[in-house]
Amino acid sequence: MGSGGGQWIVEKRSSFRSEPLEVNVSETGCLSIVVLGASGDLAKKKTFPALFNLYRQGFLQSNEVHIFGYARTKISDDDLRNRIRSVFLVACCSIMLMTEWFYQIKYVSGSYDTEEGFRMLDKEISLHEEFRNSTRLFYLALPPSVYPVVCKMIKLCCMNKCGWTRIVVEKPFGKDLESAEKLSSQIGELFGEHQIYRIDHYLGKEMVQNLV
Numbered sequence: 001m002g003s004g005g006g007q008w009i010v011e012k013r014s015s016f017r018s019e020p021l022e023v024n025v026s027e028t029g030c031l032s033i034v035v036l037g038a039s040g041d042l043a044k045k046k047t048f049p050a051l052f053n054l055y056r057q058g059f060l061q062s063n064e065v066h067i068f069g070y071a072r073t074k075i076s077d078d079d080l081r082n083r084i085r086s087v088f089l090v091a092c093c094s095i096m097l098m099t100e101w102f103y104q105i106k107y108v109s110g111s112y113d114t115e116e117g118f119r120m121l122d123k124e125i126s127l128h129e130e131f132r133n134s135t136r137l138f139y140l141a142l143p144p145s146v147y148p149v150v151c152k153m154i155k156l157c158c159m160n161k162c163g164w165t166r167i168v169v170e171k172p173f174g175k176d177l178e179s180a181e182k183l184s185s186q187i188g189e190l191f192g193e194h195q196i197y198r199i200d201h202y203l204g205k206e207m208v209q210n211l212v
């Protein structure tokens, strides 16, 4: 989007693949949310607490949603839960609700650039999926330098066989226009635009705080 003579012009980037939107996309059934880079700061301080808040408000039912963490650090499910527990305790959540939710989180350790870990992840996700009506959301809480290889591994090893697959990336989306365009085209070779969500949780923060 660019401005010209005071008017907004909407342009389609050359790197955006034009693909028909999925038809008959099921929004019911089982959703697997995978947080890649689960050992890191963004996952601990923002992503997991945001998912918990959705759970607390009834948007993520425990029988329909499964949450997975993935990163290279070799830790157990409980280690991951303990890492993020401190943030939750500060936020004064109900201990019972928190404990219940923590048990929904599973952790898989593996590298970002080889198939082995992603095959294990796929197997772990499949164990919790119903055969029909399952959907998969991959949230990349990772530096942008690894987005392309991670997207490649997801495409190779972790695509959903019977429902949609979506990719969420946080800012920074590259470091300038050129690197952002390059990232877009690398990810765009693997996924359609309708499968990619770019998030900047910080962009509107001050404005929203002023409103509430």
Ligand SMILES: NC(=O)C1=CN([C@@H]2O[C@H](COP(=O)(O)OP(=O)(O)OC[C@H]3O[C@@H](n4cnc5c(N)ncnc54)[C@H](OP(=O)(O)O)[C@@H]3O)[C@@H](O)[C@H]2O)C=CC1
Pocket: 037, 038, 039, 040, 041, 042, 043, 045, 046, 071, 072, 073, 112, 141, 142, 143, 144, 145, 146, 170, 171, 172
């Ligand atoms: N922290 C925040 O509040 C926010 C962060 N961001 C952005 O999100 C991204 C992640 O941030 P954050 O979680 O703070 O960063 P971290 O450094 O904590 O990275 C997250 C995880 O990614 C893996 N990792 C780190 N560096 C590399 C690397 N060079 N190559 C491969 N894997 C790596 C590590 O996991 P392991 O080694 O276990 O695989 C790490 O635990 C960054 O781009 C950051 O700028 C955006 C908004 C807010």
Ligand SMILES: O=C1O[C@H](COP(=O)(O)O)[C@@H](O)[C@H](O)[C@H]1O
Pocket: 202
């Ligand atoms: O995106 C960002 O988020 C972190 C965390 O922000 P918070 O105010 O919501 O805790 C911030 O430290 C960083 O500067 C910003 O780029």
